[in-house]
Amino acid sequence: MPGTVGRVPTPATHAASETDASGAANVVLGHPWAGTALGPPQGWDPGLRGVVDLILASPVPMAFTYGDDLLLLYNDGYAALIGDRHPGAVGRPAAEVFADVWAEPGVGDVIDRAYRQGESFLEKEAAFPFDRHRPGSREQAVFTRGHSPVRDSTGRIVGVLTVAAETSQVTEQLQSLSDVAAALAGTLTLDDVARVALRYLLTAFDADRVTFGVDDGAGWRTVRRVRGELLDEADERLPPLWRRSPADSPGPLIVAARSGVPQFVGDGQPLRDIAVDRHDQKVRALAAQPLRTSVLRGGLTVGYHEAHLWPAAECALLAASAELIGQAAERARRFETQHGTAQLLQRSMLPERLPDLPRLRIAARYDPGVDGNAAGGDFYDAFLLPTGELGIVLGDVAGHDVQAAARMGQVRAALRALALADPRPDAVLAGLDRLVGSLGTETGTYELFVTVVFGVVDTQRRQLTLASAGHPAPLVRRAGPDGGSVAQYLDVPPGAPLGLGCAPRTTTVPFAPGDTVLLFSDGVVERRWQSLTTGLNDLAAAVAGAPSGDPRALCAVATAAVEGATEDDVAVLAVEHALMPSRSASMEVPAEPTAPSRVRHWLTAQLADWQVPEAVIGAAVLCTSELTTNALLHAGTAARVEIDLSPERLLVSVADSGTRGTVTRARTDTLSSRGRGLGLIEQLSDAWGTDPTVRGSTVWFEILVPSG
Structure with a gap:
């Protein structure tokens, strides 16, 4: 007989008596059997009465169909199986009660065979379509069912006993x-x-x-x-x-x-x-x-x-x-x-801290490839030259293994040594070309593929001198004529990759206060399913449309500018020539319950002393408190809060030394108590993001400061 979906309620065991009848038993015993082929209970055959008592007292779903019409009676467990068909099913022919499924194989035919031919039937793990609650609602129930002929005291078959064990849950x-x-x-x-x-x-x-x-x-x-x-x-x-x-x-x-x-x-x-x-x-x-x-x-x-x-x-x-x-x-x-x-190998070969200069703001970001499980060859660097200028570099050594990372470390170290001796970009890259060629000869590997762009920033002359060895051209964000911003790729002769007889040429371009230059690896713009031109255009549009030229914000914008996941490493280095020197301060935060409160008091006092607008202070304190709590909660280590204030924006970062990993953006209206803080930061700040470091990670946000 049919079953149902879900757990089978286990009714309390009870005797089939007038005084103790309840639920289905009450309905069965109170039914006017005298008007049916079964007759009044007082006249039931003792064997039949024993079967009925067994059914009504059992916690296992059981039913009995009597006579040629297969009249139906059952217990509480079976009533739960048939749902809304109870109590109307009591005393009615089973073929009428289950008219919608009676003709289907394994339903009416097996009961009829057990009654007519005396054959027992057992079916395990049967799935059965069954309208449990209302017409037209057909659910799948899985159960084991058995049908056995029932004989009276004379040995004559008078009906069929059905035992149904619901197994949907298993x-x-x-x-x-x-x-x-x-x-x-x-x-x-x-x-x-x-x-x-x-x-x-x-x-x-x-x-x-x-x-x-x-x-x-x-x-x-x-x-x-x-x-x-x-x-x-x-x-x-x-x-x-x-x-x-x-x-x-x-x-x-x-x-x-x-x-x-x-x-x-x-x-x-x-x-x-x-x-x-x-x-x-x-x-x-x-x-x-x-x-x-x-x-x-x-x-x-x-x-x-x-x-x-x-x-x-x-x-x-x-x-x-x-x-x-x-x-x-x-x-x-x-x-x-x-x-x-x-x-750790990859990041230990990258600079742990970038130069802190009054008129140049510098930020970088490195993200591993698609699985993040291998060291790669992308690298960046920024360092002071003996002339007082700033050297900046971004390169890519082909490969995603330890050997590529080792080659990257050699190239980066050699580049810095060459630049400290002679900072001219063309001379530096020419020396690197000889080094890479020598490494290929030494190891017998002639497939080394290394691209690099190296530049020198001169704030006194307000200019940037660059040379490239097969690397994508840098992008510069400048103030536009209408008060907005524009982003343009610099016209830098690409040259050949290192090790192939590179003969680099230099290009010098203006780099005025308010400008930001962005160096990036090809993983930022390359996607298999679209052209390189599309990726370059997407990057330029995203950088031009960023709220500010702040380097950290632009690094985050750049890595998310092109849709879809990349299979390559991603490295970005951004340098802003600030309109005015910024002010900065920092605080070490111990892993203690009172730490967020101490951060709030320190930040409020510091920003008030710098005469930051109250609206900015309120938003910054709230966001910083959330980030500090998040860092202490998930990393379990001390944290460091750094603030940097320029005339255009306030930048706050919270760094930990744990292994929390990247915090994922999420819509504010989908966040609950733990995630709502991140949604709040997204609402109150103009930009935010996460940066992995050699150990741990840094979460930061930026709030633009109203002019005047």
């Missing part, structure tokens, strides 16, 4: 296991694995509380989700809130992870010793399953607020889930180790 759990395997295949980091695992465990096991944890050097770190916790798109993208625990923590997850033995508590207080809030205190039943991998130790837990039996099938599903999650966590740990090594 089927859905197995399907969800397949879905989570696919989702885990796309994870890269432990943060990714945690998000997928927690979402899956909470849904598949219909749990009240789930956790995921891994070893973390001398201790452990765990992350939790609870039923009813509101997480929107922005929260899912933010890093999970990991909790640190000591190596000897008595928590069930950590005990299971250490021992490799799963733990199951059906009813008790399994989290009494480690409870941090009411969500932990309310847990009565808990399963803790270890993750068995060769690279890390970890575990997961599933908990309920009510007592819960742990049947073998559910324990097996949990073990299978842990196996999949453990494999993904192992891959993530390997990835993070490789990623961290590659990125």
